[in-house]
Amino acid sequence: MILITRPKERAKRLSEILNKKDIPHHIDSLIEFKHEVKDKFELLNKFILISSVETVHSMKINNIIKNKMLNDVSINVIGDQAASLLNELGIFSINKIFQDFGNFKKFMDDQNIFQKIDYLCSDIISDEAQQLVDQGRLRKVIFYKTIPVENLSDATLELLDKDKIHAVLIYSKFTAITFIKLVHKHNLLKQAKQMTYYCLSERIARELQKNSLIECQVSSRPNQESLINLLKK
Numbered sequence: 001m002i003l004i005t006r007p008k009e010r011a012k013r014l015s016e017i018l019n020k021k022d023i024p025h026h027i028d029s030l031i032e033f034k035h036e037v038k039d040k041f042e043l044l045n046k047f048i049l050i051s052s053v054e055t056v057h058s059m060k061i062n063n064i065i066k067n068k069m070l071n072d073v074s075i076n077v078i079g080d081q082a083a084s085l086l087n088e089l090g091i092f093s094i095n096k097i098f099q100d101f102g103n104f105k106k107f108m109d110d111q112n113i114f115q116k117i118d119y120l121c122s123d124i125i126s127d128e129a130q131q132l133v134d135q136g137r138l139r140k141v142i143f144y145k146t147i148p149v150e151n152l153s154d155a156t157l158e159l160l161d162k163d164k165i166h167a168v169l170i171y172s173k174f175t176a177i178t179f180i181k182l183v184h185k186h187n188l189l190k191q192a193k194q195m196t197y198y199c200l201s202e203r204i205a206r207e208l209q210k211n212s213l214i215e216c217q218v219s220s221r222p223n224q225e226s227l228i229n230l231l232k233k
Helices: 008-020 053-061 068-072 080-088 101-110 127-134 154-161 173-185 189-193 202-209 224-232
Strands: 002-004 025-027 031-035 047-050 074-078 094-098 117-122 138-148 167-170 196-199 216-218
Touching: 002 008, 008 025, 008 224, 025 154, 031 053, 031 173, 047 053, 053 080, 053 117, 053 138, 074 080, 074 101, 080 094, 094 101, 101 127, 117 127, 127 138, 138 173, 167 173, 173 189, 173 202, 196 202, 196 224, 202 216
Parallel strands: 002 025, 002 167, 047 074, 047 117, 074 094, 117 138, 167 196, 196 216
Antiparallel strands: 031 138
Protein backbone atom coordinates (compact mmCIF):
# COMPACT_ATOMS: atom_id res chain seq x y z
CA MET A 1 0.00 0.00 0.00
CA ILE A 2 1.16 3.51 -0.87
CA LEU A 3 0.91 6.46 1.51
CA ILE A 4 -0.31 9.69 -0.10
CA THR A 5 0.96 12.77 1.77
CA ARG A 6 -0.56 15.56 -0.37
CA PRO A 7 -2.98 18.22 0.98
CA LYS A 8 -6.53 16.87 1.30
CA GLU A 9 -8.16 18.09 -1.92
CA ARG A 10 -5.18 17.15 -4.09
CA ALA A 11 -4.90 13.81 -2.28
CA LYS A 12 -8.56 13.05 -3.10
CA ARG A 13 -7.98 13.75 -6.79
CA LEU A 14 -4.85 11.59 -6.78
CA SER A 15 -6.79 8.84 -5.01
CA GLU A 16 -9.31 8.78 -7.85
CA ILE A 17 -6.49 8.29 -10.36
CA LEU A 18 -4.90 5.47 -8.34
CA ASN A 19 -8.27 3.76 -7.87
CA LYS A 20 -8.66 3.57 -11.65
CA LYS A 21 -5.24 1.93 -11.86
CA ASP A 22 -6.03 -0.51 -9.01
CA ILE A 23 -3.13 0.80 -6.92
CA PRO A 24 -3.83 0.33 -3.18
CA HIS A 25 -3.22 3.49 -1.18
CA HIS A 26 -3.96 5.40 2.00
CA ILE A 27 -4.24 9.17 2.51
CA ASP A 28 -2.62 11.06 5.37
CA SER A 29 -2.17 14.71 4.38
CA LEU A 30 1.04 15.94 6.03
CA ILE A 31 0.61 19.59 5.00
CA GLU A 32 -2.24 21.98 4.37
CA PHE A 33 -2.46 25.35 2.66
CA LYS A 34 -3.91 28.52 4.15
CA HIS A 35 -4.57 31.39 1.74
CA GLU A 36 -3.50 34.90 2.67
CA VAL A 37 -6.04 37.72 2.41
CA LYS A 38 -4.62 40.51 0.27
CA ASP A 39 -6.40 43.75 1.20
CA LYS A 40 -3.77 45.62 -0.80
CA PHE A 41 -1.75 44.23 -3.65
CA GLU A 42 0.91 45.87 -5.73
CA LEU A 43 3.61 44.72 -8.08
CA LEU A 44 6.90 46.55 -7.75
CA ASN A 45 8.59 44.94 -10.76
CA LYS A 46 7.75 44.33 -14.43
CA PHE A 47 8.70 40.64 -14.28
CA ILE A 48 6.67 38.24 -12.11
CA LEU A 49 7.05 34.53 -11.39
CA ILE A 50 4.02 32.50 -10.22
CA SER A 51 5.22 29.57 -8.16
CA SER A 52 2.37 27.04 -8.20
CA VAL A 53 -1.25 26.06 -8.76
CA GLU A 54 -1.96 27.07 -5.16
CA THR A 55 -0.68 30.58 -5.86
CA VAL A 56 -3.10 30.83 -8.79
CA HIS A 57 -5.98 29.69 -6.55
CA SER A 58 -5.04 32.37 -4.02
CA MET A 59 -4.84 35.00 -6.76
CA LYS A 60 -8.36 34.03 -7.81
CA ILE A 61 -9.69 34.17 -4.23
CA ASN A 62 -8.19 37.65 -3.84
CA ASN A 63 -9.65 38.84 -7.19
CA ILE A 64 -6.15 39.52 -8.50
CA ILE A 65 -6.66 37.53 -11.71
CA LYS A 66 -8.73 40.45 -13.07
CA ASN A 67 -6.33 43.11 -11.79
CA LYS A 68 -5.25 45.40 -14.63
CA MET A 69 -1.71 45.45 -13.22
CA LEU A 70 -1.19 41.99 -14.75
CA ASN A 71 -1.56 43.56 -18.20
CA ASP A 72 1.64 45.54 -17.68
CA VAL A 73 4.01 42.80 -16.52
CA SER A 74 5.81 39.78 -17.96
CA ILE A 75 4.01 36.75 -16.47
CA ASN A 76 6.16 33.66 -15.93
CA VAL A 77 4.96 30.42 -14.36
CA ILE A 78 6.37 27.29 -12.75
CA GLY A 79 4.49 24.19 -13.90
CA ASP A 80 2.16 23.31 -16.74
CA GLN A 81 -0.78 22.89 -14.36
CA ALA A 82 -0.45 26.42 -13.01
CA ALA A 83 -0.22 27.75 -16.56
CA SER A 84 -3.30 25.77 -17.64
CA LEU A 85 -5.28 27.10 -14.68
CA LEU A 86 -4.30 30.66 -15.58
CA ASN A 87 -5.54 30.00 -19.13
CA GLU A 88 -8.85 28.70 -17.75
CA LEU A 89 -9.18 31.92 -15.75
CA GLY A 90 -8.60 34.06 -18.83
CA ILE A 91 -4.88 34.83 -18.64
CA PHE A 92 -3.19 33.80 -21.88
CA SER A 93 -0.28 36.27 -22.04
CA ILE A 94 2.23 33.97 -20.34
CA ASN A 95 5.82 34.73 -21.24
CA LYS A 96 7.46 31.44 -20.22
CA ILE A 97 6.59 28.21 -18.40
CA PHE A 98 9.31 26.47 -16.36
CA GLN A 99 9.37 22.87 -15.08
CA ASP A 100 10.70 23.92 -11.69
CA PHE A 101 12.55 26.73 -9.97
CA GLY A 102 15.90 25.29 -11.04
CA ASN A 103 14.95 25.71 -14.70
CA PHE A 104 13.88 29.28 -14.00
CA LYS A 105 17.17 30.11 -12.29
CA LYS A 106 19.13 28.58 -15.18
CA PHE A 107 17.13 30.75 -17.60
CA MET A 108 17.94 33.85 -15.55
CA ASP A 109 21.63 33.01 -15.49
CA ASP A 110 21.81 32.07 -19.19
CA GLN A 111 20.01 35.25 -20.24
CA ASN A 112 21.95 37.43 -17.78
CA ILE A 113 18.73 38.67 -16.19
CA PHE A 114 19.49 40.72 -13.10
CA GLN A 115 16.34 42.79 -12.83
CA LYS A 116 14.39 42.25 -9.61
CA ILE A 117 11.45 39.85 -9.90
CA ASP A 118 8.21 39.63 -7.92
CA TYR A 119 7.90 36.00 -6.79
CA LEU A 120 4.28 35.09 -5.98
CA CYS A 121 4.58 32.09 -3.68
CA SER A 122 4.13 30.31 -0.35
CA ASP A 123 5.88 31.30 2.88
CA ILE A 124 7.92 28.11 2.33
CA ILE A 125 10.17 28.32 -0.73
CA SER A 126 13.09 26.31 -2.09
CA ASP A 127 16.67 26.91 -1.00
CA GLU A 128 17.48 28.19 -4.50
CA ALA A 129 14.63 30.71 -4.35
CA GLN A 130 15.61 31.86 -0.87
CA GLN A 131 19.17 32.42 -2.07
CA LEU A 132 17.90 34.80 -4.76
CA VAL A 133 15.70 36.56 -2.18
CA ASP A 134 18.76 37.03 0.03
CA GLN A 135 20.69 38.39 -2.96
CA GLY A 136 17.93 40.92 -3.64
CA ARG A 137 17.03 39.41 -7.03
CA LEU A 138 13.61 38.13 -5.92
CA ARG A 139 10.92 39.96 -3.98
CA LYS A 140 8.93 37.36 -2.05
CA VAL A 141 5.17 38.03 -2.23
CA ILE A 142 3.40 35.49 0.01
CA PHE A 143 -0.01 34.31 -1.20
CA TYR A 144 -0.47 31.27 1.03
CA LYS A 145 1.09 29.52 4.01
CA THR A 146 2.15 25.88 4.12
CA ILE A 147 1.27 24.33 7.48
CA PRO A 148 2.57 20.91 8.61
CA VAL A 149 0.53 18.47 10.70
CA GLU A 150 1.74 17.62 14.20
CA ASN A 151 1.12 13.86 14.12
CA LEU A 152 0.50 10.97 11.79
CA SER A 153 -3.11 9.84 11.90
CA ASP A 154 -4.15 6.86 14.04
CA ALA A 155 -5.12 5.00 10.86
CA THR A 156 -1.64 5.53 9.40
CA LEU A 157 0.05 4.42 12.62
CA GLU A 158 -2.05 1.25 12.66
CA LEU A 159 -1.18 0.45 9.03
CA LEU A 160 2.51 1.03 9.70
CA ASP A 161 2.35 -1.17 12.79
CA LYS A 162 0.89 -3.96 10.65
CA ASP A 163 3.50 -3.41 7.89
CA LYS A 164 0.76 -2.57 5.39
CA ILE A 165 2.45 0.54 3.95
CA HIS A 166 5.43 -0.19 1.72
CA ALA A 167 5.84 3.11 -0.15
CA VAL A 168 5.34 6.87 0.23
CA LEU A 169 4.67 9.59 -2.35
CA ILE A 170 6.55 12.83 -1.56
CA TYR A 171 5.89 15.99 -3.59
CA SER A 172 8.08 18.59 -1.86
CA LYS A 173 11.17 18.96 0.29
CA PHE A 174 9.03 20.53 3.03
CA THR A 175 6.77 17.45 3.03
CA ALA A 176 9.87 15.25 3.23
CA ILE A 177 11.15 17.21 6.24
CA THR A 178 7.71 16.97 7.88
CA PHE A 179 7.59 13.21 7.27
CA ILE A 180 11.07 12.73 8.75
CA LYS A 181 10.11 14.67 11.89
CA LEU A 182 6.97 12.56 12.32
CA VAL A 183 8.91 9.33 11.81
CA HIS A 184 11.18 10.27 14.70
CA LYS A 185 8.31 11.59 16.83
CA HIS A 186 6.47 8.26 16.53
CA ASN A 187 9.64 6.11 16.78
CA LEU A 188 9.09 4.65 13.31
CA LEU A 189 12.58 4.88 11.82
CA LYS A 190 12.98 1.09 11.59
CA GLN A 191 9.76 0.77 9.55
CA ALA A 192 10.52 3.88 7.51
CA LYS A 193 13.91 2.53 6.42
CA GLN A 194 12.18 -0.46 4.82
CA MET A 195 9.90 1.61 2.59
CA THR A 196 10.34 3.00 -0.92
CA TYR A 197 9.94 6.75 -1.50
CA TYR A 198 8.63 8.10 -4.79
CA CYS A 199 9.92 11.65 -5.15
CA LEU A 200 9.09 14.52 -7.47
CA SER A 201 12.73 15.68 -7.57
CA GLU A 202 16.31 14.77 -6.73
CA ARG A 203 16.27 17.47 -4.06
CA ILE A 204 13.52 15.61 -2.20
CA ALA A 205 15.35 12.30 -2.55
CA ARG A 206 18.57 13.80 -1.16
CA GLU A 207 16.72 15.10 1.90
CA LEU A 208 15.29 11.66 2.61
CA GLN A 209 18.56 9.82 1.96
CA LYS A 210 20.60 12.03 4.27
CA ASN A 211 18.13 10.97 6.97
CA SER A 212 18.67 7.24 6.34
CA LEU A 213 15.64 6.73 4.10
CA ILE A 214 17.69 5.36 1.26
CA GLU A 215 15.32 3.65 -1.19
CA CYS A 216 14.18 6.60 -3.34
CA GLN A 217 12.76 6.67 -6.87
CA VAL A 218 12.70 10.02 -8.70
CA SER A 219 10.25 10.92 -11.47
CA SER A 220 11.71 11.79 -14.87
CA ARG A 221 9.85 15.13 -14.83
CA PRO A 222 8.65 17.15 -11.83
CA ASN A 223 4.96 16.46 -12.32
CA GLN A 224 2.34 14.04 -11.02
CA GLU A 225 1.95 12.10 -14.26
CA SER A 226 5.65 11.16 -14.29
CA LEU A 227 5.51 10.23 -10.62
CA ILE A 228 2.51 7.94 -11.16
CA ASN A 229 4.31 6.30 -14.08
CA LEU A 230 7.02 5.27 -11.62
CA LEU A 231 4.45 3.25 -9.68
CA LYS A 232 3.74 1.09 -12.72
CA LYS A 233 7.36 -0.07 -13.09
